[in-house]
Amino acid sequence: MAKATPTKRPEPVLEIKGLSVTLPEGADREFAIQDISFTVGSGEIVCVVGESGSGKSVTAHTVMGLIPRKDLKPVAGEAVLNGEDLLVKSEAELRKLRGERMAMIFQEPMTALNPVMKVGDQIGEMLEIHTGMSGSERDARILEVMTDVNLPEPKKLFDTYPHQLSGGQRQRIMIAMALALEPGLLIADEPTTALDVTTQAQILVLIKDIQVRHGTGVLFITHDFGVVAEIADHVVVMQHGLVVEQGPAAQILGKPSHPYTQMLISSVPSLIPPDRPEPEVKETALQVHNLDKTYGDGGFFKKGRQVKAAQGVELVIHRGETLGVVGESGSGKSTVARCIVRLIDPTGGEIMISGQNIAGLAEKALRPYRRDVQIVFQDPYRSLNPRRTVGQSIVEGPMNFGLSHSDAVDRARELMRVVGLSPDALERFPHQFSGGQRQRICIARALAMEPKVLIADEAVSALDVSVQAQVLELLDDVRKRFDLAMLFITHDLRVAAQICDRIMVMQNGIVVEHGLTAQVYANPGHSYTEALLSAAPGRHTEFAKLA
Amino acid sequence: MFSYVIKRILATIPVIVIVAAFVFLMLRLSPGDPASVIAGDYATAEDIVRIREALGLNEPILVQFTKWVGSLMQGDLGISIFTNLPVTTLIGQRIEPTLMLTLTTIIFTVLVAVPLGTLAAWKAGSWIDRGVMLFSVAGFSVPVFVLGYILIYVVAIKLQWLPVQGYRSMFEHGLWPFLRHIIMPTLTLSVIFIALIARMTRASVMEVLQEDYVRTARAKGQSEVKVLLRHALRNAAVPIVTVIGIGIALLIGGVVVTESVYNIPGLGRLVLDAVLARDYPIIQGLILFFSFIYILINLIIDLSYTLFDPRIRY
Numbered sequence: 001m002a003k004a005t006p007t008k009r010p011e012p013v014l015e016i017k018g019l020s021v022t023l024p025e026g027a028d029r030e031f032a033i034q035d036i037s038f039t040v041g042s043g044e045i046v047c048v049v050g051e052s053g054s055g056k057s058v059t060a061h062t063v064m065g066l067i068p069r070k071d072l073k074p075v076a077g078e079a080v081l082n083g084e085d086l087l088v089k090s091e092a093e094l095r096k097l098r099g100e101r102m103a104m105i106f107q108e109p110m111t112a113l114n115p116v117m118k119v120g121d122q123i124g125e126m127l128e129i130h131t132g133m134s135g136s137e138r139d140a141r142i143l144e145v146m147t148d149v150n151l152p153e154p155k156k157l158f159d160t161y162p163h164q165l166s167g168g169q170r171q172r173i174m175i176a177m178a179l180a181l182e183p184g185l186l187i188a189d190e191p192t193t194a195l196d197v198t199t200q201a202q203i204l205v206l207i208k209d210i211q212v213r214h215g216t217g218v219l220f221i222t223h224d225f226g227v228v229a230e231i232a233d234h235v236v237v238m239q240h241g242l243v244v245e246q247g248p249a250a251q252i253l254g255k256p257s258h259p260y261t262q263m264l265i266s267s268v269p270s271l272i273p274p275d276r277p278e279p280e281v282k283e284t285a286l287q288v289h290n291l292d293k294t295y296g297d298g299g300f301f302k303k304g305r306q307v308k309a310a311q312g313v314e315l316v317i318h319r320g321e322t323l324g325v326v327g328e329s330g331s332g333k334s335t336v337a338r339c340i341v342r343l344i345d346p347t348g349g350e351i352m353i354s355g356q357n358i359a360g361l362a363e364k365a366l367r368p369y370r371r372d373v374q375i376v377f378q379d380p381y382r383s384l385n386p387r388r389t390v391g392q393s394i395v396e397g398p399m400n401f402g403l404s405h406s407d408a409v410d411r412a413r414e415l416m417r418v419v420g421l422s423p424d425a426l427e428r429f430p431h432q433f434s435g436g437q438r439q440r441i442c443i444a445r446a447l448a449m450e451p452k453v454l455i456a457d458e459a460v461s462a463l464d465v466s467v468q469a470q471v472l473e474l475l476d477d478v479r480k481r482f483d484l485a486m487l488f489i490t491h492d493l494r495v496a497a498q499i500c501d502r503i504m505v506m507q508n509g510i511v512v513e514h515g516l517t518a519q520v521y522a523n524p525g526h527s528y529t530e531a532l533l534s535a536a537p538g539r540h541t542e543f544a545k546l547a
Numbered sequence: 548m549f550s551y552v553i554k555r556i557l558a559t560i561p562v563i564v565i566v567a568a569f570v571f572l573m574l575r576l577s578p579g580d581p582a583s584v585i586a587g588d589y590a591t592a593e594d595i596v597r598i599r600e601a602l603g604l605n606e607p608i609l610v611q612f613t614k615w616v617g618s619l620m621q622g623d624l625g626i627s628i629f630t631n632l633p634v635t636t637l638i639g640q641r642i643e644p645t646l647m648l649t650l651t652t653i654i655f656t657v658l659v660a661v662p663l664g665t666l667a668a669w670k671a672g673s674w675i676d677r678g679v680m681l682f683s684v685a686g687f688s689v690p691v692f693v694l695g696y697i698l699i700y701v702v703a704i705k706l707q708w709l710p711v712q713g714y715r716s717m718f719e720h721g722l723w724p725f726l727r728h729i730i731m732p733t734l735t736l737s738v739i740f741i742a743l744i745a746r747m748t749r750a751s752v753m754e755v756l757q758e759d760y761v762r763t764a765r766a767k768g769q770s771e772v773k774v775l776l777r778h779a780l781r782n783a784a785v786p787i788v789t790v791i792g793i794g795i796a797l798l799i800g801g802v803v804v805t806e807s808v809y810n811i812p813g814l815g816r817l818v819l820d821a822v823l824a825r826d827y828p829i830i831q832g833l834i835l836f837f838s839f840i841y842i843l844i845n846l847i848i849d850l851s852y853t854l855f856d857p858r859i860r861y
Contacts (some may be wrong), residue, residue, distance in 0.1 A: 064766055066762060076766055095770065098765070103767075104766045112758055112759040112762070115856070115857075116781050125764075126768075161857045174763075177767070
């Protein structure tokens with residue numbers, strides 16, 4: 001249901017007209033994308049938004065000709081780039097267009113670059129394939145595009161390998177590569193999703209800047225309405241392979257007409273913490289004092305490099321409250337969590353649980369205390385054993401601590417109800433559940449141990465925004481119901497604002513700020529907290545109120 | 548890197564010591580008088596005395612061990628009982644054919660197996676892939692000596708294209724006689740290694756082809772051939788090189804059958820002759836020599852990783 005757009009749009013670079021792509025037989029629906037139409041004008045950023053399985057990536061890959069034609073077949077419609085239909089092109093013709101007229105950047109800059117090839121050569125490969133430039137001309141152009149994407153010291157970085165660069169630098173290399181031949185269309189598939197929030201902000205500015213300077217049309221795929229608010233000119237909303245709504249960014253964000261769009265936008269957690277009653281100080285569930293964790297590879301001949309992952313960390317959580325730990329990758333937030341669960345051994349400090357310091361406890365003495373602290377991990381797809389039924393996974397822990405099988409099963413059935421799933425589902429295997437359901441199962445598994453402390457390590461980060469809201473609600477609900485002390489670890493300031501009573505901000509292994517959530521957000525006391533808050537995409541838009 | 552090499556070489560010392568102790572005790576701990584065991588059933592009393600003295604078996608065991616280790620340190624592996632020649636000399640005489648056969652086999656294997664495996668991975672599921680896999684299974688299943696005799700029967704006896712057996716040195720007789728004699732042993736020995744390395748290459752390349760950077764290369768408009776050669780193969784190299792290295796180590800020790808079938812005077816034949824003659828100094832010397840080669844090859848494999856993957860640094 002394409003809408004007539006009130007504002008005049010630029011000449012289209014890409015026109016998708018009635019495009020349908022079928023899924024292989026046996027999939028849950030017939031079409032990956034069905035009868036979708038939209039255009040990308042030159043010098044325009046079009047955001048395609050949707051949750052996982054909406055067909056947004058298939059759309060992008062179909063345009064690039066990168067879909068496996070065996071499984072995914074375009075059966076109807078056109079994808080017209082500068083007046084030429086891409087779907088009727090031969091593989092050789094498509095190869096020529098890729099890189100020269102359209103280029104793509106991907107979600108994971110960690111894996112999208114060849115790890116055994118120097119980054120300069122990887123950019124140069126683009127020129128080698130499509131131009132007859134000499135070696136020195138190529139080198140000059142490579143340095144030029146590296147400068148163009150604001151990479152520091154391009155000459156030095158030319159000869160580095162991807163693993164020697166940061167995530168943001170790698171993504172800049174990807175962008176430099178994509179722009180080397182100044183293509184008219186840039187397809188960006190979740191290019192900032194894997195990046196830290198401050199890096200994300202810089203990359204978004206870079207993409208916007210390049211699109212303005214070179215007049216590139218950008219097809220930007222994202223699940224994040226914060227990012228949409230930041231850069232989109234035009235928005236296309238997809239669900240189950242269909243375009244449900246499209247229009248200018250201001251219109252979609254301000255007056256979404258389709259219920260799905262409205263739901264998506266209202267699910268975006270607000271950056272403003274809600275009014276939470278100041279928690280009454282109850283019994284201390286967990287106290288960490290002066291916790292240190294140093295990683296080092298002691299050399300045989302020389303002193304190895306040492307990384308201080310956590311230094312002098314202090315924290316207290318009382319029953320019934322949620323303490324958030326926020327920070328970017330490498331800040332040490334997960335290290336702290338893993339030390340508390342004793343998945344790794346701290347180098348120094350105290351971890352007090354139930355009156356016992358477990359920091360240096362030997363495995364046998366530690367065992368009785370293990371049940372008091374339980375953890376839910378980020379990726380629900382990998383944290384459940386695929387060969388065991390959900391029921392087996394849940395009852396294993398309590399039975400290790402002496403509960404009889406029938407009692408453990410009773411407890412598992414009860415907990416399945418608590419997390420909003422049917423107790424009959426205990427007989428099923430993890431792959432039969434969606435990501436959100438699996439995370440509910442992981443929460444039930446943790447609760448089955450009747451812990452005092454529940455650690456959620458990026459527990460909602462891998463979930464779609466609508467599911468994320470539900471799982472957050474569930475976590476808050478079980479915290480109240482079981483009077484749990486919750487340690488909530490996240491990189492996402494929006495999520496942290498919604499669920500945490502108190503917030504701890506970590507940077508390079510050190511806690512730089514600690515306070516009540518509302519206070520920290522309103523008056524950040526440390527420059528790093530301020531930087532994090534100002535980098536949050538879409539911070540000027542208050543989504544929930546719009547819907 | 549340098550300190551790593553030193554470390555690795557130092558780490559081989561305990562391995563060599565354990566192997567040496569094992570080799571030394573092998574003879575002394577076997578039941579009965581070692582000298583009469585070595586001399587066999589038809590030996591005279593003088594023979595046994597001579598052997599006992601030659602091996603120093605009259606002395607206390609600790610003295611024997613010290614002396615033996617002392618001579619080992621000087622590169623002395625002892626004297627053969629039956630030929631009265633130093634073991635080092637015997638190994639020196641026999642090493643060329645074995646080394647050459649190993650070399651030709653490895654070169655031929657890599658030239659055939661890596662492209663075959665890569666092709667199979669690229670065309671996974673096609674008839675090419677199924678053909679390569681069928682060959683792999685067959686290659687594993689056919690015993691080396693069966694294949695050797697079939698080749699001799701067909702190529703040497705029926706067609707009379709190549710000589711039945713023997714070895715000609717490249718340095719004494721020239722390239723063509725050398726090649727004529729080495730082709731069939733090489734083919735015989737290669738089949739099982741081609742099967743092994745082709746399988747490994749296929750699995751490794753198939754995995755790499757799923758990687759994001761291969762998609763990136765395609766998104767650049769790179770041709771499939773270059774995607775395979777430049778992006779996939781080098782990333783797939785580490786496991787392939789590992790298997791090739793293990794292959795070399797196995798080959799050097801495992802040429803016994805092939806050398807027997809083709810009557811090649813190499814180390815494999817030396818092992819066989821020494822075992823049949825119970826010439827313990829030769830057996831001991833060869834075991835030590837082979838274990839040293841294994842360790843050396845393993846070190847070379849580990850160091851070669853750095854050539855293929857810049858993320859690996861020692």
